[in-house]
Amino acid sequence: MATDTSNSIDSNHSSSAYERLEQDILTGHLKPGERLRLKELIETYNTGNSPMREALSRLSARGLVVREENRGFSVPHASKESLKELLKTRCWLEEIGLRESITAGGSEWEEGIVLAFHWLHQATNSDESSSGRKSPKWSKYHLGFHVALISACESSILIDFCTQLQGRSFRYSNLAKISKHAGRNELEEHREIKDATLNRDADLAVSKLHKHYTTTLEILLASDRFD
Amino acid sequence: MATDTSNSIDSNHSSSAYERLEQDILTGHLKPGERLRLKELIETYNTGNSPMREALSRLSARGLVVREENRGFSVPHASKESLKELLKTRCWLEEIGLRESITAGGSEWEEGIVLAFHWLHQATNSDESSSGRKSPKWSKYHLGFHVALISACESSILIDFCTQLQGRSFRYSNLAKISKHAGRNELEEHREIKDATLNRDADLAVSKLHKHYTTTLEILLASDRFD
DNA sequence: GATTAACAATATATCGAAAATTTTGGAGCA
DNA sequence: TGCTCCAAAATTTTCGATATATTGTTAATC
Incomplete structure (x- = not known):
């Protein structure tokens, strides 16, 4: 009992x-x-x-x-240095995952991305209509979208590593306490990554993905909440 | 007490x-x-x-x-499929680590490689003079050498991931029970990687590193000890 | 004879307290 | 004041026992 x-x-x-x-x-x-x-x-x-x-x-x-x-x-310390290292490593690993997936991915993988983006889109809208904050639901779908992108890389190890790093990045986002940034259209960034990926334009997709993380890094660093 | x-x-x-x-x-x-x-x-x-x-x-x-x-x-199962995945992922991650280190590494990093190779060389010799088997000492220096190569990549996360993967590869080597393979000169392979790396020839170094792992993979698969 | 229900045996997961270790705080001394 | 030493308190780590879950066996039922 x-x-x-x-x-x-x-x-x-x-x-x-x-x-x-x-x-x-x-x-x-x-x-x-x-x-x-x-x-x-x-x-x-x-x-x-x-x-x-x-x-x-x-x-x-x-x-x-x-x-x-x-x-x-x-709880692990949070510093600008380790945040930079984290996002740098994420770029490296997800670039591999994305390129491999674009090469190897089939229709199942494509469908996964379309659906993941759809849900992220929905969650973004419902967040905007209610609070300006990012909901747990949004976070869940955000994670899901980024995993979907690399899910056809044929390495569960790489996917696991990327998932770990996403978790740590998520912590930094929350610690920085910035939910919606002026002049940033995150949904649009995701859409661009999605479109380039589905067009099998690996270089463009990777470049958009890197830009996505670079932007994130700059905003987080600017929040000035870490050592 | x-x-x-x-x-x-x-x-x-x-x-x-x-x-x-x-x-x-x-x-x-x-x-x-x-x-x-x-x-x-x-x-x-x-x-x-x-x-x-x-x-x-x-x-x-x-x-x-x-x-x-x-x-x-x-204990985790061992299969040809997961071995392939493992070594593929290792190639991906260590390539990044190596390229970044060749770009960013200083004299300290170079010295580390020289020393690590020296000890691997010593251990290889002492192994040959005694048994034909790989000693624990050799394994230790082998791990040390591969870590030394990527140690200047400026991502402790990546180094940690690579170390994990090295451990898992090591298990497969031991399960396959092949210590010395006819026609393979592992020390020479390591020397080539080392030389290309110290010459800052990233493409050559990476190519030698990949070949090193491809050879390992083939030998392990040929042992036919996994599902 | 096959299927399942109940029970016994085995193994895992959790609890509560003892043991070991580190941290804190104060007395004594230069 | 600053320092060392020692004992008390707080905390982590480990142990032994209990509760819970799984597996295997036997007996009853169809």
């Missing part, structure tokens, strides 16, 4: 703690450098010692939590 | 179990698909429930162990 306060699909405590803690770090609810004391986490996430430590261990292995031997865990 | 049977540097059980289990998987001592029963692992690695589960959790987050909810852990 365990009182499951979460609505998580996962059966066990460890996975649900993993997902909830991951969210709180990515959304910026937990601040960079903040110590993650076991006792507090246990209270927050309504679970026990072991599952919580397991969740922390898993997250630390993926770079979303910092582990210090016998000194516990903490 | 804990009886520390290992000579590990790490202080706590979790990390020592992590490293030892990682080794046993990478060296192929634990076979693909093999179930990792907690009770047995605890006996093998002389530790308790919690540290062992933590080690497993960490390894699963890095793809070196497969986790199935409420069904425990196991």
